[in-house]
Every structure is written in structure tokens, then in C-alpha cells.
Amino acid sequence: MATGRTHRPATRSRGIPEATVARLPLYLRALTALSERSVPTVSSEELATAAGVNSAKLRKDFSYLGSYGTRGVGYDVEYLVYQISRELGLTQDWPVVIVGVGNLGAALANYGGFASRGFRVAALLDQDPALTGRTVAGMPVSHTDDLERIVTENGVSIGVITIPAGGAQQVCDRLVAAGVTSILNFAPTVLSVPEGVDVRKVDLSIELQILAFHEQRKAGEDATAPADLPAGPHTTPRKGPDGDVPAVMPA
Amino acid sequence: MATGRTHRPATRSRGIPEATVARLPLYLRALTALSERSVPTVSSEELATAAGVNSAKLRKDFSYLGSYGTRGVGYDVEYLVYQISRELGLTQDWPVVIVGVGNLGAALANYGGFASRGFRVAALLDQDPALTGRTVAGMPVSHTDDLERIVTENGVSIGVITIPAGGAQQVCDRLVAAGVTSILNFAPTVLSVPEGVDVRKVDLSIELQILAFHEQRKAGEDATAPADLPAGPHTTPRKGPDGDVPAVMPA
DNA sequence: ATGCCTTTGTGAACGCGTGCACAAAGATGG
DNA sequence: CCATCTTTGTGCACGCGTTCACAAAGGCAT
Structure with missing residues (x-):
């Protein structure tokens, strides 16, 4: 993505x-x-x-x-x-920075699955002064201001973004400018990055919505719909048992 | 299995x-x-x-x-x-239970993206007596023992598993037995479920590993390897960089 | 009305991914 | 050393998903 x-x-x-x-x-x-x-x-x-x-x-x-x-x-x-x-590429060491030490960032910092593979959390970053200096998962939380320095000094090439959508693109830009070439994005936003930078995204809300879709379908089959609906004035009726879709026009 | x-x-x-x-x-x-x-x-x-x-x-x-x-x-x-x-299916209300109130579960409970769509957290469940009774994201944490009752009473059809891999299958089985037909699994395990039950999984570690693969490839191209591998009996190497493919897939 | 301009909706081609089914390869026992 | 049995590795076919490219549809100005 x-x-x-x-x-x-x-x-x-x-x-x-x-x-x-x-x-x-x-x-x-x-x-x-x-x-x-x-x-x-x-x-x-x-x-x-x-x-x-x-x-x-x-x-x-x-x-x-x-x-x-x-x-x-x-x-x-x-x-x-x-x-x-x-x-x-897990036989080598991958220093990673996690930007955003909310619940999600903390969850990741504590996640054992990283260390057991080649991943090492080089730093936890947050913008909140109340957090910087404190310790999460046995690591000190640094201020986002130090992002560039930390990335450079540690040769970090993978960044994890766990902040709200609003600041994600900006943090992403800074990570990329500092030399990060792979980003794991948990913020519900589309990040735009230059060629050569990989972005993978994990969107919790999207996963649930996909489940809801299938759930609705299951419920519909069992109970409601009489399997074939009356009005379907739109595109040539495809094979599928589709149907539904109101004929109301947009404003 | x-x-x-x-x-x-x-x-x-x-x-x-x-x-x-x-x-x-x-x-x-x-x-x-x-x-x-x-x-x-x-x-x-x-x-x-x-x-x-x-x-x-x-x-x-x-x-x-x-x-x-x-x-x-x-x-x-x-x-x-x-x-x-x-x-x-977001025009209707989807009660959801979150099993496992660690950092990840708490992160989900606090996530605004749910409520804004049709999702409503019906209950937070955890096995740890130290947590049950406490409040997370404005909600009381119930004990896992009450899983069946809560699922039934609230008509929950979607469950989220945010506990360690060890207990995931068991919790999954209980959820399914209680009537849940869609599961979002964050535990790094393959869940086996009966026909008709949807499982989507989100594995944080897997995402990072995929990034590492591409990262290694990038590094290899720039530095090491002479751009064309000696033994490459495989498909013809294509041009452009990365690809994508979600690590999240229907079970 | 009529013609022009914009943007949708989709037919068709292509490529990737999946699964079948089987020949080749190797282990094992006599 | 040969026969048999197991399991891999893969050629092939099929279907889904993506992209192109364009005709049809509608707005808008004249």
C-alpha cells in the first residue's frame, strides 16, 4: 500500500x-x-x-x-x-524507532516478537513532555525533536508511526529525510513518500469494517432478504444474487 | 490441527x-x-x-x-x-468484545475510529484479577469468566483477541461457541475455526519482517550484489521497486 | 437546441497467484 | 542391487484483480 x-x-x-x-x-x-x-x-x-x-x-x-x-x-x-x-534479512540487526508512545506504541515496545527476530528498538519517541524521560518497556522515551539525530546515529532504516493521523505525514517526512526507507504506519492516513521508500500500513478500523461487511452478509442471507429484490435499474444485472441498491439519485 | x-x-x-x-x-x-x-x-x-x-x-x-x-x-x-x-454494514450497530486488556487491548478500547463507525465496545475482558473491576477507556474490565454471558446478552458477533498466543485458540473457541462469527486476531497464532466463521489477523511482527525483506533487498542492490545474481534460475527480474500485499488475510 | 468538454462506466487484455496432478528423486527394506 | 513407497518440485490451467483505453453520458455555454 x-x-x-x-x-x-x-x-x-x-x-x-x-x-x-x-x-x-x-x-x-x-x-x-x-x-x-x-x-x-x-x-x-x-x-x-x-x-x-x-x-x-x-x-x-x-x-x-x-x-x-x-x-x-x-x-x-x-x-x-x-x-x-x-x-x-533477519540474520542481521534492524534498529527501529517507534514514534508515538501511546498505548499502541507501548504495546509494540513491549512486544516480544520483535527482539526474538532481528529487530531492536533503538528509541521511543514522543512529543509529549510528560512522557519524555519516563521509561516504557525498560527504555527511556526521547523527545521527537531528537528524531533526526537518533535515526542518523543509530543507522535506523525502519520507522514505526503510532501517533494520531494528524501528525503522521509530517513525522513520516522527517523520518524519510533522516534516512528511514521503510515505514510501518498505524495512523489512519495515506502517507505519501518518495520513490524507494516502502510503506506498510495497519489500520485497525479497516479490519473491523471488513469483518462487518461479511457479518452483514451472513445475517442477510440467513434472515432478512427474500433472496431476490424488486427494483434494480442500474448496470446490467450481473449473475450474482445481488439486487438491492436504491434508485435514488444524487443531488 | x-x-x-x-x-x-x-x-x-x-x-x-x-x-x-x-x-x-x-x-x-x-x-x-x-x-x-x-x-x-x-x-x-x-x-x-x-x-x-x-x-x-x-x-x-x-x-x-x-x-x-x-x-x-x-x-x-x-x-x-x-x-x-x-x-x-456500518449503518447498524456492531457490539464488539475485546478479550485481553494489555497495552494493545487498551489501545483499541481508546481508539476513536471505532465509535465513529458503527462499532461499540460492549465489553473489555481480561483474565487478570488485578485488572477486572478497573476502568479502561471509561469502561469497566470484566473477567473472562463472563465471556459467554456477555456475548449472549449483548448479541455480540464480532470479537477481538488481544492476548498472548498461548491462550488465543481457547478464547477463540469460547467466543465461537458463544455465538461470535467474526474474529479479529492480534495473537501470533493460526486460529482454527468452524466453517462460517471469519477470521482476520493482524500480526505486527510479520509486517516488520516483510519490511526487513525489502530493506535488505534495497541495501543489497546499492552496496553488495553486482546487480545481477549469479544463480537466478527464477522468473525474470522485473523493473520497479517494492510491491505490496497485505499481511492481513482471511483465514 | 447544438456542440464541446469533462468524467464516468466498462469491455478487453494481461499478469499474478493458486491449486491440481504427476513425474522425478531419494529413502528404505529385502 | 532392485523394488517399493513417500514426498518433493513443478508444468499447466484457471480465475481473480489490475490497468488500459474508449464510448457513452451528462453538464454547460452559446
């Missing part, structure tokens, strides 16, 4: 499809769990089940990384953990 | 493609902002820019809802806000 316009060519990074990249962390998590249980090898079927995907898809995903399996046996867990970690 | 399996037919709900549904909240947000500025109409081009998408895509998305635009003019903002809200 990188915003910056840029009609993105759905780019397949380094030969590995985006969809596959998005699933690698899933496999990694499942593999890590197996590793902790000292399971030596795992079949595509087992691993797929654990990761919640189709086994054929999993095998195809792995095929993009190389042939790391043994036919008739399966995959070596430890080896695969390493390969995926390396592929994702 | 028999995870949700259910080779979901990429379900096109009610004729509206999933991908379109996922973008409707985006449009709605942009439209709401325009509405607050009392902008009467907007062209697909303007709205697309505001929402961070391609204008052709936006028009096609809207075409699934019906013909709500006026050629030569654009779309009536208020009217479109209403239509999308109705389509998403």
Missing part, C-alpha cells in the same frame, strides 16, 4: 513473489515452534497445516528459495529456519 | 470482489474527510489520489456498488458516504 502514487508494477522482488514473501514469516513462526520442540524434519503437509496454508502453495513458495527439501523425507527444520531467516 | 482449511473459493461476496471490499473503508475515510470540509462532489481522480489508489481501480470498485456517479461531474460526497457505509 505504499501510497506515493507510483503505479506500482506489482513488482516481484528478486524473483520472489510478494505473496510468497508475505507468507515466509508465517512459515518461520511455525518452524520456530517445531524447532523449540526439537522436531528434526517436517513434511510440507504438516508444516502447511501448522501455518494454515495449502501444502502445494507452501512447496511452491519454498521452490522460489531453492530446493531445500529431501524427497521422501521432508524439510530439515533447523536448516529451513536459517534459510528463511536469511532470506527475510 | 485442521486449521480453517476450507479452500476458500476466494469468495466473491454478494458479487463484490474481496479486494474491492478491502478498499471500501479506504474510500470511506477519504470521503468522510471531504464531507467534513463540506466538499459537495469529487472526481474519481481526486478521490483516488486521496485514498492512495489508481483512479481506474476506484471507478471499477464503485461500479460493483452501482452507478453512483454523474459523468462530467463526479461523485456526490454525502451520497457516496452513505452508500459505502450501508454496503459495509
